Amino acid sequence: MASVHDLTPAALLRRIEWTVLRRLDGALQGDFVTLFRGEGIDFQELREYVPGDDLRRIDWNVTARMSTPYVRDYAEDRDLTAWLLLDRSASMAFGPSQRGKDDVLVELVACFAHIFGRGGNKVGAIVFDDGPTATIPPRAGRVQSLRLIHEVLSRRPHSTSTTDLAGLVRAGVGVIRQRSLVIVISDFISGPGWERPLRQLAERHDVVCIQIADPLESELPDVGVISLQDNETGEQILVDTSDAVFRARLRELAGEQQRALTAGVRSAGITLHTITTDEDLGRGFLAMASRRKLARR
Structure with missing residues (x-):
């Protein structure tokens, strides 16, 4: 392929539509958009908190007066505005030549743009490649889907510095004013400091975080001595993959980084979804939908 x-x-x-x-x-019976539909902005009622409610909806002023937690319910908007915050930095070029992380990124853009746009919902994007961001205002329809795909395909990272994911999230905080569904898609290989702007984004919008990962980032095969290059800094090192201690340490470090990432995203009240380069995209979407259902109960 x-x-x-x-x-x-x-x-x-066309390929994404068929595959x-x-x-x-067929699997979700048209329910996928409903799963990702954000809350409306029209206040509907105030009621006592029940286990499972979104903690971000607690009305702290009323809670303090009543000495028991109260949450604000909102009427759901009929139309949805979705924004895709897309990481197109150099580290996203990692992965097999036939399907690297940047390939998965483009596939996800095509899926989300079509899923939301075909129902008349507006979809926009902010694309970040370690330089000036490209902002595509939200619109509906197939032409918008093609524009978003073209923009991501045509972007090429040019920086040799470590990704500043905080810059992409801050761009979302500054640009997206109307309450929206915001989907952040990145490998989350970044310098520090992105957690605070992510929390700011989640205070106003319904945010979904999708991590794109490659298995080789955490598990190297035993193929002897190889040269590895950091796509962002250009630094090269020789490693002996036949060293079992080295491979075990790599798995340990990757596990620590993943736990820290999950905790950082969770601190903003957001569930992290991970899709890998060797994963079938349809199955990945179904798993994401299942977790979304559980999170909304």
């Missing part, structure tokens, strides 16, 4: 970078936006969208979206429609 051809890489997504060898396809036109229209050809890629992923038709399967989702």
